[in-house]
Amino acid sequence: MAILTNPQLVEAPSPGRLRYGVFTAARVTDDLDDRTVASGFQFPAEDCGVARLYDANCDTHPDKVFDEGLGYVAGDPYWVYATHKCGSVGRTPQEVERTVRRKLAGAEQEQVEAAIWGGTSPPVDPALTTTAGVVSVTPDGPGAGAAIAALEQSFYDAYGYVGTIHINTRAYAALAYAELISDSPSAGVLTTPLGSQWSIGAGYGVTGPAGAAPAVGSVWAFMTPPVWIRRMQRPIVPDVVQTMDRVHNQYLALAERVYAHTWACPIVHAVQVPVAAPAVVDITPPAA
DSSP: OOSOSSOOOOOOOOOOSOOSSHHHHSEEEOOOOHHHHHHOEEEEOTTOOOOOOOOOOTTTOOOOOOOOOOOEEEEOOEEEEEEEEEESTTOOHHHHHHHHHHHHHHHHHHHHHHHHHSOOSSOOSSOTTTOTTOEEOOOSSSSHHHHHHHHHHHHHTTOOSOOEEEEEGGGHHHHHHTTOSOSSOBTTBOBOTTOOEEEEETTOOSOOGGGOOOOTTEEEEEEESOEEEEEOSSOBOOOTTTTOBTTTTEEEEEEEEEEEEEESSSOOEEEEEEOOOOSSOOOOOOOO
């Protein structure tokens, strides 16, 4: 039992590593400069498109089909911020600044996941639920296994490289029960048996294309080409002494970071995934 009522203040312990989420599955680069913050970015979608079989016979000489143009994909910037309000007595400016930086570091991934999913205010582009031309997939049977298999089949019919599956964490147990998450993740990235990358995010929603609600007991999952997240090299933290509320003697600390994201091609497929995972396996032998 403590004798004194003023416990000694010590340094906060390390929180450990960030949870698994889109920061693990995506390519994250700290190279968002001032010009990109002002205008966003785009690049040519050179790895998208289809190839065709050709019947090289001497009778009909069929024409080859040529695809016109080159598409572009883009990412628009958005801001993620954290704040901290604290009385100035007993806290140094350095302690207050460190606190708001740590708060942002632990919470920004969830906000980026929410922006990627869509439906945020202000809206972010691109977003999964608002992307035009999303292909909605109908599974061939019940269960999470059939849903994800149908999603991968549909997606890989349109894209030749490894894709990323985005899904809310509440579906995790069903995915694990169906053995859809590899026991041997590559470089810390969870994958399906086919090698598709999982982005299992607490910040994701459960709605589908155009904000469609899922069936009872299910969530929507989306599959995209690889995700590229760009952000400023370091958060912006104004001098807490300068932002102080001197009337009420309160520190008003702010930490913010600008993000932008996109995927390699404008290809998005979606499917509903049931979240139920049986707790007990029925091992009753069939009747003779």
